[in-house]
Amino acid sequence: MADFVTGIDIGSSSIKAVVLSHREKPPKLIAFGAVATPQPGMVSETDMDLEVVGHAIKNLMVSLKASNSLVVVSLPESKIFTRVINDFPYLSDDELASSIHYSAEEFVPLPSDEVNLYWQIINRSKERNNTTVFVVASPKNSVAKYLKVLEMAKLKPIAIETDLVAVTRALVGSNPFAPTTLIIQLGASSTDLAVVSKSLILLTRSIGTGGLALTRVISQYLNFEPQQAEEYKKVYGLLEDQLGGKIYQTLKPLAEVIVSEARRVMQAFQTKYPQNPIKRVVLAGGGAKLPGLVIYLATNLGLEIQEADPWAYVGKDKSLQVRQLANTMQYAVAVGLAMYEE
Ligand SMILES: Nc1ncnc2c1ncn2[C@@H]1O[C@H](COP(=O)(O)OP(=O)(O)OP(=O)(O)O)[C@@H](O)[C@H]1O
Ligand SMILES: [Mg+2]
Structure with a gap:
């Protein structure tokens, strides 16, 4: 089964898995599926809770007939x-390694022996006396927790990546002509x-405002049960002309938080890379399905907004129904993980 790679995305609301066959080029879709994440999920520190997550992963793998495949997780x-460091001079591999370890102390708020460092060279030029690298620092205890949960599911990953590294692979692939994109x-x-340029990540950000916060604000302000609030969110979202604009008005302040973060990222990128304008925005994740979001972002960001097609760079059987792959933006991370090649 070494030709089969399963990407497992352990999200806070659901666990998604995608199985791809690497016997073909591009890798071909074999199976995909998801289960609700048993709460409290990965935020828990107790083995009992983690065991339940492991069990859910194991069942998902069985249902996808993927138990013997290679596994990649994020x-x-x-x-x-993460940080892109672009002010190193031209450095050898050894020099680079020690410079990165030294610089990491600036952006990692943990002792250096508590993190694993991984990096990817974006650019190294003797003429311009410059080395640019993308650095990821992952706390050893977080990595250990993910390994433990996978072990509980009888799995051992061949790689541990990050959500954005995986999403970028799924959405941009290695397409050198892809326009500079804000994902x-x-x-x-x-x-x-x-912000991704020529399949390289040049800037990342993460904020704690997601779909859950949207549901919570509806439930609080309009006095709905969480389940009902979730339904209203999915049906009316940011559609201004629905229900007298009630849901729209309730969600708007949070949508504004996301818009201002996007603007901040765009500005930071433009300051750093003035020659490289962002051409489009691509939306992924389950929250991208929020009705009215595309128009809202287009109006407020002044850029072309696209909904992600996580399956763009994988092979698909003709028998696969288009509707089976519709509305599956939440699979982007798992697809990218399954595309991993050693
Ligand atoms: N049609 C829809 N409209 C609006 N929101 C939706 C829709 N469908 C799903 N969502 C939201 O998407 C979110 C789940 O998305 P996703 O599966 O990408 O999250 P996750 O990976 O579990 O979470 P995280 O990555 O933050 O840990 C939920 O908040 C859910 O309410
Ligand atoms: Mg997720």
Whole structure:
């Protein structure tokens, strides 16, 4: 089964898994599915809670007939620290490693022996005497927790990535002509943003405002049960002309939080890379399905907004119904993980 890779995205609201066959090029979709994340999920510190998450993953793998495949998993952006460092001179691999370890102390608020550092060289030029790297620092205890849960599911990952690294692979692939893109991934407990140029991540951000916060605000202000608030959110969302604009008005302040974060990221990027304008915004994650969101963002950000097609760079059987893949933006992370190649 070494030709089969399963990407497992342990989200705070649901666990998503995508199985791809790497026997073909591009890798081909074999199966995908999701289960609700048993609460409290990965935020828990007790083995009993984590065991339940492990069990849910194991069942999902059985239902997808993927138990023997290779596995790749991701850490949420809220658990890690990333930075693009673009002011190193030209450095050898060894020099680079020690410079990164030294610089990491600036953006990682943890002792250096408590984090794993991973990096990817974006650019290294002798002529311009410059090295640019994308650095990810993952706390060892977070990594250990994910490994433990997977072990409880009888799985051992061949790689641990980050949500945004995976999403970027799924949505941009290795397309060198892809226009510079702001990816906004709206999950349940967070919204993650990344600016991606020529398939390289140049800037990332994560905020704790996601779909859950939207549901909560409806439930609080309009006095609905959470379940009912969730339904109203999914039906009316940011549609101004529905229910006298009641849901729209309730959600607007939070939508504004996301818009201002997107603006901040765009501004920071433009300051750093004035020659490289952002051409479009791509929305991923379950929260991207919010009715009216595309128009709201287009109006407020003044850019072309696209809904992600997580399956754009994978092979699909013709027998697969279009509607089976409709509204599956929440699978972008799992697809990218399953696309992983050693
Ligand atoms: N049609 C819809 N309209 C609005 N929101 C939706 C819709 N469908 C799903 N959502 C929201 O998407 C969120 C779940 O998305 P997703 O599966 O990407 O999150 P997650 O990966 O579990 O969370 P996180 O990444 O933050 O840990 C939920 O908050 C849910 O309410
Ligand atoms: Mg998620």
